[in-house]
Amino acid sequence: MITITEKEFNQLARYIKDNYGINLKEEKKILLIGRLHTVLAEHNLESFSQYYQYLIGDRTGKAAITLINKITTNHTYFMRENNHFHYMRENVLPSLANTIKDRDLRIWCAGCASGEEAYTIAMILDEFCQREKLCWDKKLLATDISENVLSMAISGIYSKEQVSPLPDRWKKEYLKKYDEDNFVFIDKIKDEIVYRKFNLMDSIFPFKKKFHVIFCRNVMIYFDNDTKDKLICKFYDNMEYGGYLFIGHSESLNGGLGGFKYIMPSVYRKE
Structure with a gap:
């Protein structure tokens, strides 16, 4: 397997941080080699210096797409950090029901990975709107x-093991058999979610309207403090007053809340 020099690692780590915000520390060298060695082999590259030149010289964008697919972890599962979903159902949605007058509820799952979080929120919303007889335009x-x-999320297909943490009532109402080992979400739920490729490092967020709720959980653990603080400011600017920000349990806002008010661990509000 091709090894990587200190200079090559620093060069590639800088590219990844500048373009995607991910802060690769020294101890990630072996991980980087392991995830990229097949790419070097496929393109007959003999060093990571050659790989870097191939990466920055590629005008098709395919090399960058392959890189980000290789280095991102994207580990998630249904009902992860479940207290967030409980707070969403019992506190956030009743609060928004009293303040949203135009039926236009806007929620963003930033860093949605394979879709478990977005589908969970869609089911919570559907259940809440049925119970409260609300007619929100509630696309996520x-x-x-x-x-x-993203392709996995769009398919809406998950194994028996993956959907096992979901409540039985959700499995009965919102899932159907796909094949012997897998289930798929019904169109009613799939159609509530709009999936898009998006880089949180983009300098400008191109959203026409602001969000009432943003979930960005277990994404910023890969960023350094400066990158994280800039992202929090962009979230603040793209959120309605009274809106809620959910981050991962192992994350924080560094003491400087960027204008957000602390509600509870990993939950903040714009006031």
Whole structure:
């Protein structure tokens, strides 16, 4: 297997941080080699210096797509950090029901990975709107930088093991058999989610309207403090007053909340 020099690692790590915000530390060298060695072999590249030149010289964008698909972890599962979904159902949605007057509820799952979070929120919304007899336009925006996981999310297909943490009532109402080992979400739920490829490092977020709720969980653990603080400011600017931000349990806003008010661990509000 081709090894990587200190200079080559720093060069590639800088490219990844500048373009995707991911902060690769020294201990990630072996991981980087392991995930990219097949790419070097496929293109007959003999060093990571050659790979870097191939990467920056590729005008098709395919090399960058392959890179981000290789280096992102995208680990998630249904009902992860479940207290967030409970707070969403019991506190956030009743609050928004009293403040949203135009039926236009806007929620963004930033870093949605393979879709478990977005589908969970869609089911919570459907259940809440049925119970409260609300007629919200409640489409969710779900974005990720990896095309691989977005294709998985769009399919809405999950194994028996993957959907096992879901409540039985949801499995009965919102899932149907896909084949012997897998289930798929019904169109009613799939159609509530708009999936898009999106880079959180883009300098301008091109959204016409602001969001009432943003989920960005277990994404910023890969960013350094400066990158994270800039992203939090962009979230603030793209959120309605009274809106909620959910981040991962292992994440924080560094003491500087960027204008957000602390509600509970990993939940903040724009006031």
